[in-house]
Amino acid sequence: MPFKVGETVIYPHHGAAEIIDISDKVIRGEKRRYLTLNVTQSDMVIQVPEASLEEVGVRDVSNEEQLQKVFDVLRAVDIEEPSNWSRRYKANSEKLSSGDVMKVAEVVRDLTRRDRDRHLSAGEKRMLQQARGILGSEVALARELSEEDTDALLDEILEEGAQAAAKAAAEKKAKKKSKTAKK
Numbered sequence: 743m744p745f746k747v748g749e750t751v752i753y754p755h756h757g758a759a760e761i762i763d764i765s766d767k768v769i770r771g772e773k774r775r776y777l778t779l780n781v782t783q784s785d786m787v788i789q790v791p792e793a794s795l796e797e798v799g800v801r802d803v804s805n806e807e808q809l810q811k812v813f814d815v816l817r818a819v820d821i822e823e824p825s826n827w828s829r830r831y832k833a834n835s836e837k838l839s840s841g842d843v844m845k846v847a848e849v850v851r852d853l854t855r856r857d858r859d860r861h862l863s864a865g866e867k868r869m870l871q872q873a874r875g876i877l878g879s880e881v882a883l884a885r886e887l888s889e890e891d892t893d894a895l896l897d898e899i900l901e902e903g904a905q906a907a908a909k910a911a912a913e914k915k916a917k918k919k920s921k922t923a924k925k
Contacts, residue, residue, distance in 0.1 A: 745761055745764070745795075750782075751779065753800055753841075754840065755838060756781045757782065757878075757880060758781070758882075760779065763777070763778035764777050764792075775792040776790065783875050803883045806884070809881065812843055812847045812877070815847040816851050817899060819907045820907075827866075831869070834866075835869070837849050849870070850870065850896070851900065855903075878896060
């Protein structure tokens with residue numbers, strides 16, 4: 743993946759980042775090329791060896807086809823997550839660290855629904871905020887939207903999914919109730 747200064751990439755766990763410099767450095771007698779990234783959300787600056795970009799998970803911004811798949815994940819009806827808080831937190835942390843936009847979307851969907859139904863712990867609220875920031879920065883870049891428009895789009899898609907999930911749960915409950923009544 744040949745990258746250029748000025749290009750925007752996705753850095754795992756932080757979201758959109760602009761390449762502000764590409765330079766050679768000598769470390770321990772070995773010359774390596776480094777990309778200097780400025781994370782859009784936080785103005786954090788990160789240097790990554792060019793040879794490690796794939797291993798670290800630096801990637802291009804999602805295209806429209808990939809975004810549609812992300813939106814499908816956000817709308818998904820059937821979700822499975824551990825009921826145990828610590829297992830759920832660990833699983834979500836691993837998904838966020840992966841840098842995979844689909845897994846980040848799962849975290850946003852699952853924590854948004856859990857917050858709606860049962861409320862989140864302080865740690866999960868921070869995680870949801872971080873995951874939404876990562877996902878939002880990518881959607882905003884890919885669609886060339888403002889932060890406000892991106893938030894509105896994500897809210898709309900998440901609401902569609904929540905309504906579909908509630909409808910499916912009600913139908914399942916009614917079906918179970920009618921089977922019990924027939925016995």
